[in-house]
Amino acid sequence: MPKSSPPPPPRKPRADARRNRERILEVAKEVFTRSGADSSLDEIAKLAGIGPGTLYRHFPSRESLLEGVYCGEVEKLAAAERRFSDTLTPVEALRAWMLLFVDYIGAKQIIAPALNTMVGGSKVFECARDQVQGAIHRLVARAIESGDIRADLDPFDLLRALIGVANVASAPNWRDSARRLVHILIAGSRPGA
Amino acid sequence: MPKSSPPPPPRKPRADARRNRERILEVAKEVFTRSGADSSLDEIAKLAGIGPGTLYRHFPSRESLLEGVYCGEVEKLAAAERRFSDTLTPVEALRAWMLLFVDYIGAKQIIAPALNTMVGGSKVFECARDQVQGAIHRLVARAIESGDIRADLDPFDLLRALIGVANVASAPNWRDSARRLVHILIAGSRPGA
DNA sequence: AGAATATTCGGAGAGACCCTCCGGTAACAG
DNA sequence: CTGTTACCGGAGGGTCTCTCCGAATATTCT
Incomplete structure (x- = not known):
């Protein structure tokens, strides 16, 4: 039996x-x-x-290893989103998170090709993608609600820009440049602009 | 003798x-x-x-081949800069050129790794780099002079953002996203912002 | 505890790719 | 037409990726 x-x-x-x-x-x-x-x-x-x-x-595969390696980092990003949302105004939380994203991702050379799949349709990187997309989605929604960000802003646009900026993390002073760009992006997303 | x-x-x-x-x-x-x-x-x-x-x-080397392939495209970009500067207001010339850049570069998949050297210190890609850097430098300078762009804007910041955006040219509707980002970048570079 | 069993380990090896070297060959000059 | 020079193209060494399978080991059952 x-x-x-x-x-x-x-x-x-x-x-x-x-x-x-x-x-x-x-x-x-x-x-x-x-x-x-x-x-x-x-x-x-x-x-x-x-x-x-x-x-x-x-x-x-190589990508699955990259996912394994950076899943931990991504979780820290998700945790930071919650922390910033609790302690900062909506738009400042968004700014702080974007700066943190650039630091975290850009500091590790070259995750670029793998990151592209995060906004693309690929099936890998699912865990990381969901967490990051969720975080920026919530941050942007909150900032829109508070009136500091245009209502028609697509969170993914910002995410793509962030990933792009992190991609170019090779020049000597890329870090300052990236920080300036975050400020430009936020300024360009305000309602008046 | x-x-x-x-x-x-x-x-x-x-x-x-x-x-x-x-x-x-x-x-x-x-x-x-x-x-x-x-x-x-x-x-x-x-x-x-x-x-x-x-x-x-x-x-x-692989990079020299990439340079050879895309040098032609880059020359077209340089020509467009002159054309736009002659026929459009400074800020609209800048916008039009950035949109064209995204179209030209992003449409060809994946020049990304090579493009990175364009803003980095690498010696290859010199021809292309000089042309592109010169173009955006002139466009930004003109727009600053006309008062439509903040005086402390570093042209390279915009270039880095453009390259980054072109990097992520994989998602289904990346093209619309890239165009929205160009508008955000310009809005965020205005003096008031 | 000791044996049975399932899972993991680790290296050998096939296939692809990058890049170099060199003999043969074809174009240009006189 | 002949000599010289530059170019062509393939063979090959070295590296990397990824697979397969016998040997070794942890876990479970008696």
Whole structure:
């Protein structure tokens, strides 16, 4: 007689698997930050002290590894959205969050190609995309409600601009430039403009 | 006794060399537009009906090939700058040129990584960079003079934003989004803002 | 505790790509 | 027409990505 219960939680993951997964994320984050998004995956595996097979079983594609690495950062961004919304005026919360976004994303070299999928239709990066899109959507809605931002502003437009700005994070003083651009974007989104 | 005249024009380039160079540019433009900036160079050579060696002699690096392909487009942008400056008010000339930039550059998928070097310090892309930087510099200077744009606006900031926006040219309706962003950028650069 | 079993590990290897080198060949000058 | 020069094109070394499979190990059941 077969078990009557439907397939129970198959088994709990093995300890070494979890350890390896975390070590991979740790090393990948460092290597991506240092050498950009097209670093050698074999090099990451070697630095993590595992074989390429193990790396590819945990993260079948380069993009899935990038997603794994930056999902943590994205959660911090989502948390910041809640914090800013609680402590700042709507438009200042939006500004602060945008500045933080530029710092967080731009500081890590070159997530660019992966980020593009965030506004595109790709299926990967779902977790990150939903969180970021939700955050900017709420921030903009609040700022529109308070009358500081034009009602017809599409939050995605701002998001695209932010990602674009973060893309160009190579010039020597890109950071100042990016901050000035955030101010320009917000000024250009005011009702009077 | 050596020739007294300094090295005369060494020789005129061979006919097949010029033919090959043009064919390479033609094919590369199509492939880059279709498959992005990291297409296989071997594939381009094969499609052009030549060997890899020939491709690499004409264009030693991937970036130099990209520069060769897009230098023509950039010249059209420079020409448009002159035309707009002659026929439009300063701020409208700036707006029209920015919209044209987005159309020209964003329509070709993925020049992104190469474009980044345009605002960065890289030595490649010099021809294109100088033309584009000169154009936006003149447009902004004229608009500042007429009082429609804040005097402390850095033209490079706008250029970086444009390149960023063009980077994200993947979403279904990126074109409308990009046009809205140009308007936001200009509105945010006005003196009152 | 000890055996059975399922899952993970890690390296070997196929395929693609980038780029270089060099012998053959075709164009230009005299 | 002949010599010289520059160009052509493919073969090949090195690197990277990603897959496959035997060996090793953690977890579970008796």
